[in-house]
Amino acid sequence: VQLQASGGGLVQAGGSLRLSCAASGRTFSINNIAWFRQAPGKGREFVARITWSADSTNYADSVKGRFTISRDNAKNTVYLQMNSLKPEDTAVYNCEADARPGIYWGQGTQVTVSS
Numbered sequence: 001v002q003l004q005a006s007g008g009g010l011v012q013a014g015g016s017l018r019l020s021c022a023a024s025g026r027t028f029s030i031n032n033i034a035w036f037r038q039a040p041g042k043g044r045e046f047v048a049r050i051t052w053s054a055d056s057t058n059y060a061d062s063v064k065g066r067f068t069i070s071r072d073n074a075k076n077t078v079y080l081q082m083n084s085l086k087p088e089d090t091a092v093y094n095c096e097a098d099a100r101p102g103i104y105w106g107q108g109t110q111v112t113v114s115s
Helices: none
Strands: 002-006 009-012 017-024 030-038 044-051 057-059 067-072 077-082 091-099 103-105 109-114
Touching (some): 002 091, 017 030, 017 109, 030 077, 044 067, 044 077, 057 067
Antiparallel strands (some): 002 017, 030 044, 030 091, 067 077
16 A cells, blocks of 8 residues: 655645545555654654545644544545644544554655644
């Protein structure tokens, strides 16, 4: 499984961004895809997860009500719509695929929210 994360950038507080995670290869083996983030000097933080069938999602408390994870079946792409962004959302965002038999990562995309 190969993952390509994109869509990061610089945005003002209160703004929006949409991240994309395009999956290719053995996509039939994917169980779910999650977004994680890591801010400078901090550990990796779970953000959101969606099952590959798109019938279940879950979110970190810090992003509930502001972020939405979704999947485009035709494009094998998972999106993370981020609204009402805050400076504390600044981090490198990466997507992870939980697949059979392993875990796969994209290359990460930088999100910077200015105050």
